[in-house]
Amino acid sequence: MDIPRYWRLKNQRYRLQGKKCLDCGNLSFPPRLVCRKCKSRNCEPYEFKGMGTLYSYTTIFQAPDRFDQMAPYMVGLIDLEEGVRITAQLTDVLPDDVQIGMKLEMVIRQIYEDGPKGPILYGYKFRPVLKF
Amino acid sequence: MREVAIVGLGQTPVREHWESNLRDLAVTALRDAMEDAGVDTVDGVCVGNMLSGALSEQEHLGSLIVDYAGLDGVEGMKIEAACGSGAAAIRMAVKAVSSGLMDAVGVVGVEKLTEYSGKYSTAALATAADADYETTMGLSFVGINALLMRRYLYEYKLQKEDFSIFPVNAHKNAVHNPNAMFRHAITNEQYAKSKLIADPINLLDSSPIADGAAAVIVVAKENISRYKGKAVDILACEVGTDTLAIDNREDPLWLRGVERSAKKAYYVSGLSPKDINIFEAHDAFSIITALSLEASGFTEKGNAIKFAERANIGINGTFPMNTSGGLKGRGHPVGATGVYQVVEAAQQLRGTVASPIQVENNKIAMAQNIGGSGATVITTILKQI
Amino acid sequence: MSSVMKPARKVGIVGYGSYIPAYRLPATEISDLWRDGQDKLFLPVKQKSVPGKDEDTATMSIEAAKNAINRAQVDPKKIRAVWVGSESHPYAVKPTGTIVSQVLGIVPDTVSADMEFACKAGTEAMQAAFAFVGSHMADYALAIGMDTAQGRPGDALEYTAAAGGAAYIIGPAEESVAILEGSYSYITDTPDFFRRAYQHYPEHGNRFTGDPAYFKHITSAVKNLFEGLNLTADDFKYAVFHQPNTKFPQKVAKMLGFNKDQIRYGLLAPHVGNTYAGASVLGLTDILDNADAGDRVLIASFGSGAGSDAFSFVVTDKLKESVGRAPLTQQYVDRAIKINYGKYARWRKKILK
Known part of the structure; x- marks a missing residue:
């Protein structure tokens, strides 16, 4: 049970909170203490909107232990609108309907259950944009 | 900076080594390389390994392997860089020898991935x-x-x-x-x-996931005549x-x-x-x-x-x-x-x-x-x- | 008879949002598996919604509440209460509300609690929110009714036990898309359906769940509401009732004097099943998606154990502009990926790896 990590990362996992460099404007996710571009430490939290397009994807058939109950499942690399790429599971979509370049939006889902007694980890996943 | 060379090689077959533990694999490869080089001791040992802690509940590999290899009192440390751990250990040996700090360093890369189930190893990797x-x-x-x-x-x-x-x-x-x-x-x-x-x-x-160990003896090129094994130049x-x-x-x-x-x-x-x-x-x-x-x-x-x-x-x-x-x-x-x-x-x-x-x-x-x-x-x- | 319940200040629904998972299990799958199709002409619903293997009441509440906030255009920091009504909270101890509040940016200056009253936990949360805002303790409160209901394999309830629900931002009448006229709650100790602690599936009293439970409580709550507000069924444009199946809500509507036209929206059970604490509140979102200013709307829930909350709303001219800010409930109904019983059994943890 990695409860402190669960708690510590909640703004990242629930709200896609990264960092914005106040000196050069560069955005980062995950948050970094040092700006990758200008090496400034003058950065503030920045929330990404959670809209993006699919850069690449895979279906995981042989999953690490704690994801075994969920397998098979899909993971993608998503290019966020703000210009940052992130790794996340894809959900509510069948493998045959997934295409590189498709529009995706963030939703909050169960990532895994830490066994029947442990905490349930929630966080971002991406699904095809719901049109309305 | 001194030029460096390899004068000893050792390796175990890559297998599911159910009968061998980490230290036996490492010692076999290291001692084979030492025999090949014609030395009975080295100045230091660099151990390349990624998952001894996660899959064998064993860290502190340097001293463990030095001890079981019969190199009492010799300096030994583990180098970790995921799947690059082995060559990373060679890099450390090269630094030690080319700098003149040591004359002969044993490098042994060792891994035992089959101790646990596949799913657990997948998670560890x-x-x-x-x-x-x-x-x-x-x-x-x-x-x-x-x-x-x-x-x-x-x-x-x-x-x-x-x-x-x-x-x-x-x-x-x-x-x-x-x-x-x-x-x-x-x-x-x-x-x-x-x-x-x-x-x-x-x-x-x-x-494939597997167990095995391989070793080299890294020495200063100027000294290769002291060793039995046929030398190979490490250019970089x-x-x-x-x-x-x-x-x-x-x-x-x-x-x-x-x-x-x-x-x-x-x-x-x-x-x-x-x-x-x-x-x-x-x-x-x-x-x-x-x-x-x-x-x-x-x-x-x-x-x-x-x-x-x-x-x-x-x-x-x-x-x-x-x-x-x-x-x-x-x-x-x-x-x-x-x-x-x-x-x-x-x-x-x-x-x-x-x-x-x-x-x-x-x-x-x-x-x-x-x-x-x-x-x-x-x-x-x-x-x- | 007691008088109808009204808050000290006028309050209403400032924003609403729904959520239904994408997956559907046709009732014929259950019928084929457990009864060789013996009852295929008498199925209580066509299909039911099934949550994805990564969904639960918390994740579904989050999406519905996001939709409600988008419609209300309220700063989440101003929401001072988060109440989640459900009989399928992901934790036995640890509030669903804190997860929802954290994700939506409502934390930390808020109260939160999980409510449970079988299928009326959602309207229970709404009652509390009306009182909270109506007493001036807060300007906005978030009330959610959401469930991922489970039926015992082969049991009659398995055909209908479904997933979905709705979220409401309750606030001052001036900002509301629908203003509360009054409410009436009616409860007795009636063990028609229950689940003991540590049990995975509920027990129910078969035909006993009808007359002494569902019909008695809903008609009592609604009749008292009518009397207190001096209204009859004819005064309402639309009505929605708890819908454990296709038949019950239509029958109770008829008993109370409503015609088919008045219940043409919100009767979603045939397509998504019984979403328990989400059922009546989900139905109301479908009505709001389609209502016009001035329409009077009735919602009456039913929760086993047993009780009913009945509310009367009048739609304002603010509704129309807010509808398009989030997906319509019908769009969630139409987003249907059919699955077979095997997938359903695995996802709902009826078989374990």
Whole structure:
């Protein structure tokens, strides 16, 4: 049970909170203490909107232990609108309907259950944009 | 700075070593290398290993192995850089000897991956990736490579079957390597029908989980006459790094860690890709072989498969690759792999491998060991003396 | 008879949002598996919604509440209460509300609690929110009714036990898309359906769940509401009732004097099943998606154990502009990926690896 990590990362996992460099404007996710571009430490939290397009994807058939109950499942690399790429599971979509370049939006889902007694980890996943 | 050379080689077969523990594997390889070099002690031991803590509940490997190898009181430490741990340990030995701090350093890469179930090992191997943002999102290590391969197929409009050239070559060579795990050939048809692990990566794209240990003795070149073993020159052993997470890379299909490491190695050795006679690539997955060929400067971006087809990567081709089977055929005991690669390249230069896989007229061999999905890369260039 | 319940200040629904998972299990799958199709002409619903293997009441509440906030255009920091009504909270102890509040940026200056009253936990949360805002303790409160209901394999309830629900931002009448006229709650100790602690599936009293439970409580609550507000069924444009199946809500509507036209929206059970605490509140979102200013709307829930909350709303001219800011409930209904019983059994942990 990695409860402190669960708690510590909640703004990242629930709200896609990264960092914005106040000196050069560069955005980062995950948050970094040092700006990758200008090496400034003058950065503030920045929330990404959670809209993006699919850069690449895979279906995981042989999953690490704690994801075994969920397998098979899909993971993608998503290019966020703000210009940052992130790794996340894809959900509510069948493998045959997934295409590189498709529009995706963030939703909050169960990532895994830490066994029947442990905490349930929630966080971002991406699904095809719901049109309305 | 002193020039350095290898004067001793040792390796255990790569297998599921149910009967051996970490220390026995390591001591066997290390003592074999010492015997080969004709020494009964060394100034220091660098242990390359990734997962002893996670899979054998054993850290503190340096002193453990030094003790069991009968090297009482000798300095020993573990070096960890995921699947690049083995060559990273060689790099540390090279630094120690070339700086003049030590005269002879034993390097042993050792890994025991079969102690636990596959799912547990899968989880342990994934610790090479970003724990907070890749692994806890459900990505497996195979998955990371699958994301790269999918994008590669998409960008360069290739068919998955095009990748069979690498594993088919690796298996063909492994037949003649007595230490290899898979001593059987595979066909393009078998590759096409192989079971998916993480789409589009299938079983025959993936190097197998295995146990094993390999060792080299690194000494100052000026002293090679003191040793029994036939010396091989280490022209370069250079490290390049990149972000741990592939999503943080501007172009995930360009392994900057590979580029940085290879460029440094070419610079230090005064060589260029054209001078390399054989290449031991880190074919943990077929896609990594392709990306490594490109970022190392052997061919341009997106052209690795065409290059491999044209150059002919077989033993009698113009660019023999993974001559002892590579990770795919020999097996991938992760923290030992980088040392196996160097041992095999050195054997090639000594001319001591089985005749069907002995490359003629080879003077320069390059081995590239990749940690994670390219976050730590060690490129070693060896020369016949 | 007691008088109808009205808050000290006028309050209403400032924003609403719904959520239904994408997956559907046709009732014929259950019928084929457990009864060789013996009852295929008498199925209580056509299909039911099934949550994805990564969904639960917390994740579904989050999406519905996001939709409600988008419609209300309220700063989440101003929401001072988060109440989640459900009988399928992901934790036995640890509030669903804190997860929802953290994700939506409502934390930390808020109260939160999980409510449970079988299928009326959602309207229970709404009652509390009306009182909270109506007493001036807060300007906005978030009330959610959401469930991922489970039926015992082969049991009659398995055909209908479904997943979905709705979220409401309750606030001052001036900002509301529908203003509360009054409410009436009616409860007795009636054990028609229950689940003991540590049990995975509920027990129910078969036909006993009808007259003494569902019909008695809903008609009592609604009749008292009518009397207190001096209204009859004819005064309402639309009505929605708890819908454990297709038949019950239509029958109770008829008993109370409503015609088919008045219940043409919100009767979603045939397509998504019984979403328990989400059922009546989900139905109300479908009505709001389609209502016009001035329309009077009735909602009456039913929760086993047993009780009913009945509310009367009048739609304002603010509704129309807010509808398009989030997906319509019908769009969630139409987003239907059919699955077979095997997938359903695995996802709902009826078989374990």
